[in-house]
Amino acid sequence: MMAAGTDVEPLTAPESVAAKPPLRSRRIGRPRPGQVGTALVLAVLAGLWIYPFVWLISASLKTSSEIFGGGLDLIPEAPVWENYSRAWTEVGFATYFANSVLITVGTVLLIVVRSALAGYVLGRYDFVGKKLLIGIFLVTFFLPEGYTIIPITQLTDQLGLLNSHIGVILGLGAGGQIAATLLYAGYFRRLPKELEESARIDGAGQFTIFFRVMLPLAWPITATVVILTFLFAWNVYLLPLVFTLSEPELRTLAVGMTVFVGEQSTDWSGMAAAAVISLLPVIAVFVVLQRKFVDSIAGAVKQ
Amino acid sequence: MTTIQQRDGAPVTGPRPRRRSRLRRMRDDWWIYLFLLPTLVGYGAYTIYPLVASWWYAFLDWPGFAATGTFVGIENFDRLMDDELFWNAFWNSIVFLVISVPLRVGLALALALVLNRKKTPFKGFFRTLFFLPVVTTGAIVGIVFTLLLDASGPVSGALVWSGLTDTPVNFAAEAETSLYSGIAVWVWKWLGITLIYWLAALQTIPADVHEAAMIDGAGAWREFRHVTLPMLVPFLVIITLIDTVAALNVFDLMQTLTAGGPSFSSEVIEIFIFRTAFGATVPQLGYASAAAVLFGLLTMLIAVVQAVGIRWARRRTGSA
Numbered sequence: 200m201m202a203a204g205t206d207v208e209p210l211t212a213p214e215s216v217a218a219k220p221p222l223r224s225r226r227i228g229r230p231r232p233g234q235v236g237t238a239l240v241l242a243v244l245a246g247l248w249i250y251p252f253v254w255l256i257s258a259s260l261k262t263s264s265e266i267f268g269g270g271l272d273l274i275p276e277a278p279v280w281e282n283y284s285r286a287w288t289e290v291g292f293a294t295y296f297a298n299s300v301l302i303t304v305g306t307v308l309l310i311v312v313r314s315a316l317a318g319y320v321l322g323r324y325d326f327v328g329k330k331l332l333i334g335i336f337l338v339t340f341f342l343p344e345g346y347t348i349i350p351i352t353q354l355t356d357q358l359g360l361l362n363s364h365i366g367v368i369l370g371l372g373a374g375g376q377i378a379a380t381l382l383y384a385g386y387f388r389r390l391p392k393e394l395e396e397s398a399r400i401d402g403a404g405q406f407t408i409f410f411r412v413m414l415p416l417a418w419p420i421t422a423t424v425v426i427l428t429f430l431f432a433w434n435v436y437l438l439p440l441v442f443t444l445s446e447p448e449l450r451t452l453a454v455g456m457t458v459f460v461g462e463q464s465t466d467w468s469g470m471a472a473a474a475v476i477s478l479l480p481v482i483a484v485f486v487v488l489q490r491k492f493v494d495s496i497a498g499a500v501k502q
Numbered sequence: 503m504t505t506i507q508q509r510d511g512a513p514v515t516g517p518r519p520r521r522r523s524r525l526r527r528m529r530d531d532w533w534i535y536l537f538l539l540p541t542l543v544g545y546g547a548y549t550i551y552p553l554v555a556s557w558w559y560a561f562l563d564w565p566g567f568a569a570t571g572t573f574v575g576i577e578n579f580d581r582l583m584d585d586e587l588f589w590n591a592f593w594n595s596i597v598f599l600v601i602s603v604p605l606r607v608g609l610a611l612a613l614a615l616v617l618n619r620k621k622t623p624f625k626g627f628f629r630t631l632f633f634l635p636v637v638t639t640g641a642i643v644g645i646v647f648t649l650l651l652d653a654s655g656p657v658s659g660a661l662v663w664s665g666l667t668d669t670p671v672n673f674a675a676e677a678e679t680s681l682y683s684g685i686a687v688w689v690w691k692w693l694g695i696t697l698i699y700w701l702a703a704l705q706t707i708p709a710d711v712h713e714a715a716m717i718d719g720a721g722a723w724r725e726f727r728h729v730t731l732p733m734l735v736p737f738l739v740i741i742t743l744i745d746t747v748a749a750l751n752v753f754d755l756m757q758t759l760t761a762g763g764p765s766f767s768s769e770v771i772e773i774f775i776f777r778t779a780f781g782a783t784v785p786q787l788g789y790a791s792a793a794a795v796l797f798g799l800l801t802m803l804i805a806v807v808q809a810v811g812i813r814w815a816r817r818r819t820g821s822a
Contacts, residue, residue, distance in 0.1 A: 242619040245631040313540035320537045341747045341805045344770035346798040350552035374548025405533045436754035453641035485637040497702035
């Protein structure tokens with residue numbers, strides 16, 4: 200049972216591939232035709248895979264009529280940056296962006312704190328009711344969101360939080376998300392118990408031990424949970440959609456995008472620009488932290 | 503040094519100092535429950551309560567956002583059994599699952615095998631490219647593909663240009679192909695994550711297995727068929743389970759790509775629930791809950807069947 204992303208070394212990093220000379224394949228010294236063919240097929244497939252993004256960026260810099268009638272040419276005649284300012288200010292993506300950031304940050308904080316606390320005691324201590332709790336977690340692991348959305352909406356309405364950021368954050372982060380708790384539990388289980396004992400000799404209480412000693416030690420898991428939760432909260436659609444049906448001011452990027460489409464279905468270039476604005480943060484974070492992303496997911500699935 | 507009295511709960515691995523009564527243990531371990539409090543409250547309210555409440559709602563006639571509904575017994579389930587649109591959505595979800603999961607799992611495995619070979623150039627670069635759609639927002643991807651697939655968009659343009667079709671066509675807007683366009687986009691979006699699962703699985707196969715097969719003179723195909731594949735069976739079951747559950751959670755992509763249309767041809771079960779509960783002029787919360795409950799049962803059934811499959815696979819290979 201592997202728990203952490205960092206101590207899993209399942210994949211080759213891009214740098215190391217480039218750095219290693221082909222000496223590694225001992226049997227064959229020079230590239231065979233088969234190898235070139237493989238590379239070619241891969242390249243064509245990879246081209247297909249990123250084409251939608253290239254097309255999207257190109258479309259976001261064209262005029263709408265150019266997108267409709269310009270054929271397959273990807274280079275815009277003259278980049279129309281005005282598409283971006285239109286989406287940002289007139290359509291309201293500045294507000295949507297702020298909402299998405301706020302909701303994502305709140306959800307990530309909530310899930311990290313509550314998962315670390317619960318994972319710590321689940322991983323390191325025996326207590327009455329532990330087996331029951333783990334049993335409940337496992338049974339509800341695959342609960343689909345379409346199943347719980349109606350009662351969650353009712354509950355949030357009764358709490359008076361239906362049209363607020365905090366309502367969306369609680370809806371996303373308060374329940375579910377068992378993978379994060381299990382990741383923490385798995386990691387804390389493997390830390391030596393002398394850690395607590397020596398801290399206790401120094402007179403530290405449970406809370407000091409957790410926040411000063413244990414939580415900092417678990418940073419690799421925290422990084423993994425932050426990345427996975429960030430992806431989840433930034434990309435989630437159903438819950439923010441339902442929660443903000445009557446409150447346009449609270450729309451996230453994904454919800455705002457669909458409203459935009461519904462209201463101005465002919466403004467293709469504005470839509471493309473808005474889509475780029477929505478996707479850019481998550482893609483930027485991915486490109487910067489891609490090694491950690493991939494390891495996080497590979498590590499989490501091994502749990 | 504390990505003789506200090508453990509007042510605050512015994513570590514899992516440590517020796518139990520002495521037997522304590524349940525109540526006594528619970529009182530001594532109060533801080534443990536304090537640590538669990540945020541999870542217990544949040545999970546209770548936002549996961550367990552909805553799980554139970556859905557069942558209760560399913561027996562109510564509950565129009566709109568009235569304060570509450572009236573109990574009508576199994577009437578909602580009765581109506582569902584005769585509701586053609588419900589069964590249409592149900593079968594669409596099944597078709598989606600049955601076609602998309604093998605595609606996603608199989609294509610990703612083929613790609614992983616290629617990317618796992620030492621000789622393949624630019625492995626990291628290709629892996630990154632295939633993973634890129636995974637991090638993007640499903641709802642946005644759905645909208646972007648409505649543009650890409652539009653009759654005057656690039657996909658249709660490329661097909662006409664290459665002579666594969668005579669007239670521009672929008673696959674997402676045709677009743678015969680809308681569901682399959684959704685499947686194609688979904689596989690495109692999520693292939694990268696399954697690829698990562700497979701690459702992680704392939705890393706568990708020791709290199710000397712490959713060398714032993716080489717020495718025995720096994721070709722690439724025979725090595726895959728008789729050496730690699732049997733070792734991958736436990737992973738195959740787990741990855742299929744993860745992807746199957748994912749294939750039942752496609753609301754964001756399908757709602758924005760086709761919204762279930764045209765004329766319900768691509769309406770999956772989640773869109774049916776959403777439409778009934780929130781999208782209709784007269785929302786029917788009880789009726790939608792009954793559909794949600796059946797949907798939850800279906801998901802659980804599939805998860806249980808596959809969990810049994812995992813057990814079986816582990817026993818067969820003797821490891822995992």
